[in-house]
Amino acid sequence: MTVQLQDVTVHFGRTCALEGLDLSVAAGETVALLGPSGSGKSTALKAVAGFVRPSRGRVRLAGNDVTDLPPAKRGIGVVVQQYALFPHLRVADNVAFGLKAARKPRAEVAERVGEMLEMVGMTAYARRFPRELSGGQQQRVAIARALAIRPPVLLLDEPLAALDAQLRADMLGELQKLRREVPDIAIVYVTHDQSEALALADRIAVMRDARLVDVAPAAELYAAPPSAFTASFLGGANLLPVEPVEGGVKVAGHVVPGLQAAPGESLLCIRPHAIRLEADAVPGGGGAAGRAGVGGEVLGVQWRGAFNQVTCSVDGLAGVTVRVDVPADRRVPEVGADVSLVLPVEACSLVLADGC
């Protein structure tokens, strides 16, 4: 079932929480709404669920205008941040709730509840009440309950936020499995965690200040972000000011050949893992000419397990630091060392400076 938001605008009193959102999610597609706190992600999701009424615009499901339909009539599965389980019902009865309301035969309800609890690893807790569960366990039950009715549309609002790292990874795997098992389901996934968005979404819609900033397939958005905001929000990209020169662009006195800046594109975007650090042959810089990359100095090194996160200053760019992720099995220059920051052209893209 396709979900369509057309010019959806939501006001809470004088606050504009969502401004003119146009977005559609196809059957079988997962779209992540990604953005900082307060950017309007949850409001967009609530507009689809029917929990808030747009002051302008329409919401359509499978082409039908549902803007004026109450939530219960939309047939959508919803999982919100606050679990919202029925406190007086045991776990199994919570999961069974929608199936019973749809008057499914008792045997089918029991089988489906069993399947769902197994999927979220909660079989052993079927007889407990929500108050007897941890936050993370409650969230797993909420996911099982939303999926039990096999909804054509599933809305997930930060469903993994309360889980610890291991459980979150497990649940991400379960959600990926779910997408394979229910290939026609349309999923809208609200998160401020870019790694969840990258792991799950076919497309990512980046939100900022109540507006949609960019929307594109996840890999495309990651590899060539259209704006500085998206570049830094999605993967902590390094952004370096450039000026166009003959045959390329100039970054801190060093020419990166082969990049052509379109009007307004004044920042070079490169991911921390794509920069190569080389120890400088000539300590103290030695001038830009002949150097393999941009000159800099190592300011700090943090070990992150699989890689070292190295922070470097950039010669000639006061106040600019660059993050480089160096695999843990490679040698890392010491703090204070002069280095060349090699920027492979295939890993560079140019983005508009949009005030981020």
Ligand SMILES: Nc1ncnc2c1ncn2[C@@H]1O[C@H](COP(=O)(O)OP(=O)(O)OP(=O)(O)O)[C@@H](O)[C@H]1O
């Ligand atoms: N019920 C409400 N009444 C008044 N203002 C609200 C209400 N709900 C949300 N807002 C405001 O609308 C804006 C968007 O909120 P929303 O919850 O959609 O953001 P979000 O991107 O989902 O943030 P978070 O990641 O923190 O959940 C915020 O400024 C918020 O304070």
